[in-house]
Amino acid sequence: MSAQQSMEEVTVPRDGYDFVVVSNRLPVDRDVDEAGNSSWRRSPGGLVSALAPVMAQRDGAWVGWHGAPDETLEPFDHDVFHLVPVMLSELEVKRYYEGFSNATLWPLYHDVIASPEFxxxxxxxxxRVNERFARMAAETASQGATVWVQDYQLQLVPRMLRRLRPDVTIGFFNHIPFPPTEIFSQLPWRRAVLDGLTGADLIGFQRPGDAQNFQRCVRKYLGVQFTKGAAQFSESTAEGTDTTWTVNAGSYPISIDVDSIxxxxDSPEVQARAREIREELGNPETIFLGVDRLDYTKGIGHRIKAYGELLHDGELxxxxxxxIQVAxxxxxxxxxxxxxxxxxxxMVGRINGQHDTISHTAIRYLHHGYPFEEMVAxxxxxxxxxxxxxxxxxxxxAKEYVAARRDRSGALVLSEFTGAAEQLRQAVLVNPHDIDGLKEAMLYARDMPRAEARKRMASMRRQVLTHDVVDWSQRFLADLAGHARAGRDTPADAATGAAEHGSSDRGSHDE
Incomplete structure (x- = not known):
């Protein structure tokens, strides 16, 4: 039985929501006090900040997991959000999230820096989890609603949702890179993933190259050609009728909540804390800073190696x-x-052991999270x-650092393999695999003339402050509405895609 046949249609809710966001996690975190009482607080991050006003204006709901396995919660309201929790079992967290999402897709989509497991x-x-998310979204959205699905954990949701609710407008945004065909081809379920994604009216990527990689993969594995970023698909329903839609794919580089940074x-308390940090470090001439999740894609080891060699060479x-390395x-x-x-x-232990003195430490390695106020400091x-x-x-x-440099001082050393490098071209761009080149860039950033540093930072700040996360969400949603209207006006016999190109369960070589 195909996924199309197994997923029965749902009834459009009378009290549904006009705008629905679907993501792996809800935009709230649970706090538990010493007495065991729990409460919710809004999660930090640009995506939540960008969509909160949209939620308030458009009668919105957010579908996602609430973070606790094997716990079922009823929908509830918090802040401006109507929250629809999706239950995940402990085994599903292990297999769907830790397994397929983060040990299969994450390394595969990041150029196989680590070997993906299949x-x-x-x-x-x-x-199975994607089906659950799709059904919850279908049972939440009102007639003709807009549903915006977020990220690589939910790539099957768009097509599943279209089969359940062909009346809704569906957007998808991929927050991570999309690999070229040579890498994507390793995925045994490549056609099923592409089939899932092409259920959307608009698919957004961080960089033009990611959108082009996706379009090439669709052409190779689904046999559908994109023309000027658009391709048409059709699919037969269980009742024997055809539904046709246009899929658009393009670049929508995400940004940050500039105003909060x-x-x-500008806060006197944060500025005082910044001065205090320098004093606690002994007022060094140069503070180098790395802030990352501890992830193999972030090049933390390359950075530490380069820094250690600069110390060994006597350049630092x-x-x-x-x-300071926050990981x-x-x-x-x-x-x-x-x-x-x-x-x-x-690595940190060896470098510190070789170069530390009684009063100075080479690398301050901090393996824990910090409040955002401390990060801005x-x-x-x-x-x-x-x-x-x-x-x-x-x-x-990278964008947060630029937004925080209110006096236009400071220098940014930025990997050319980040999406930000296409927008922050006045950074000192580097190939992090080139350790000698990275060392030279670090010294150049340290010794950069003040006038040059201010000119570079001013240029980057103009870009970041103009194109913030609100601008990103508004552009995507405006294009989604426009593309959906145009796509639904397209005659069915003009479609170049066909249902047989998008089978999510058929084909033993893709199972």
Missing amino acids: HRTWWYAYR KELA SVADSVL SPSRERVDSYRQLRELVEG LYLAADVMLVTALRDGMNLV
Whole structure:
């Protein structure tokens, strides 16, 4: 039985919502006090900040997992959000999230920096969970609603949702890179994933290259050609009628909540904390800063290696320079992440053991998260920001640093393999695999003339402050509405795609 046949249509709710966001996690975190009482608080992050006003204006709901396995919650309201929790079992978290999403798709979509694992049990869990998310969205959306699905954990939801609710407008945004055909071809379920994605009216990617990779994969594995970023698909329903829609794919680089960062950077308390950080470090001449999740895509090891060699070469000394490396914990139940932590902490220990003095430390390594106020204080305190990702869809830390540099001082060393590099061209761009080149870039950033540094930072700030996360969401949603109207006006016999090109369950070579 095909997925199309197995997913029965749902009844359009009378009290449904006109705008529905679907993501792996809800936009809230649970707080538990010492007495065991729990409450909810809004999650930090640009996506939540960008969509909160849309939720308030358009009668919105958010579908997602609430973070606790094996717990079922009824829908509830918090802040401006109507929240629709999706239940995940402990086994589904292990297989769908830790397994297929983060040990299969994540490394595959990041140029196979780590080897992806392919397990059918993970895939089956991923498909089952995506069906649950699609059904919850279908049961939440009003007639003709707009549904915006977020990220790689839910790539099957658009087509599943279209089969359940062909009346809704569907957007999808991929927050991570999309790989070229040579890499994507390794995925045993490649056609099923493409079939899922092409259920959307508009698919957004971080970079034009990601959109082009997706279009090439669709042409190769589904046999459908994109023309000027658009392709037409049709599918037969269980009743024997055809439904036709146009899929648009393009670049919509995400950004940050500029206003909140500017407000914190202007705060006397945060500015005082930045000065205090420098004093606690002994007022070094240069503070280098790295802020990342502890992830193998971030190039943390390359950065630390380059810094250690600069100390060994005598180009830097612990008396006048320090590297602060914030590495927030990430996916610590996944083997590759545990191994990375051991590697990074070993490197830091060896460098500090060789170069520390009684009064100075070479690398301040901080393996825990911080409140955002502290992060902005670190941005203000740092002279050189190091973003050396080996592959990154965007990298918002780079933009946050730029937004925080209110006096236009500071220098940004930025990997050319980040999406941000296409927008922040006045950064000192580097290939992080080139350790010698990275060392030269770090020294150049340290020694950059003040006038040049201010000119570069002013240019980057104009870009970031103009194109914030609100601008990103507004552009995507405006285009989604426009493309959906145009696509539904297209005659069915003009479609170049066909249902047989998009089978999510057929084909033993893709199972």
